[in-house]
Amino acid sequence: MDLSPQAIGARLLRTRWIVRAPIGLFRVGLGWLFVGRILLLEHRGRVSGARRFVCLEVVERPARDRIVIVSGFGVGAQWYRNLQAHPECVVSVSAIRRASAVARFLADDEAEQVIARYQVAHPGAWDALRTTIERAVGHPVQRLPMVELTLTSGVLP
Numbered sequence: 809m810d811l812s813p814q815a816i817g818a819r820l821l822r823t824r825w826i827v828r829a830p831i832g833l834f835r836v837g838l839g840w841l842f843v844g845r846i847l848l849l850e851h852r853g854r855v856s857g858a859r860r861f862v863c864l865e866v867v868e869r870p871a872r873d874r875i876v877i878v879s880g881f882g883v884g885a886q887w888y889r890n891l892q893a894h895p896e897c898v899v900s901v902s903a904i905r906r907a908s909a910v911a912r913f914l915a916d917d918e919a920e921q922v923i924a925r926y927q928v929a930h931p932g933a934w935d936a937l938r939t940t941i942e943r944a945v946g947h948p949v950q951r952l953p954m955v956e957l958t959l960t961s962g963v964l965p
Contacts (some may be wrong), residue, residue: 830863839900847875847901849957854893862887866901868922873959875901876914876922878952880941891955899957909957919954 833841834848849862864887868876879888891897895911914922927934941952 828861828863831861834863834900837905839905840903842902844869844902847877847899849877849887850898850900850906851887851890852894852897854890860887860890867926867954870956875899875909875957875959876954877957878919878922878954880937880952883953888953888955897957899959904959907959908961909959912956912958914954914956916951919952922954923952 830839830842830846831848833839839846839848845866846863847866849864851860851862852858853860864877866875867878870876879885881888883889891911892913897909897911899907899909901907923934
């Protein structure tokens, strides 16, 4: 049994109740505990139209009103596909609660630039994150699809 941090992280990413646990903290107003590193994304189901929730890591914050997130599970992730169908969403991050936002899907070259900046800024975190994602999805990660969320309300000064 592999007990490396990346193997444990991969198992945790595949454990639904663990990855959904931060949602409750955001709902009771404690999202600020994640210091802007994790956000709560509220989106609509592409078929059902029902409200859906997912917590995601903030990869980059290029401006006060823009946040970049990554789909570690690729373009097949449910939240990613839902945003493709309905790009209007609601974001909670840091002290911001339930800000309206619109999703824009980054082109491959834009996503590669974001990853390059992330690698320079956080080399150790990138190595661990990449290995963890690769173990969780079961194949090497060549490209990671990214989404830029532009906040249209609730922007911090």
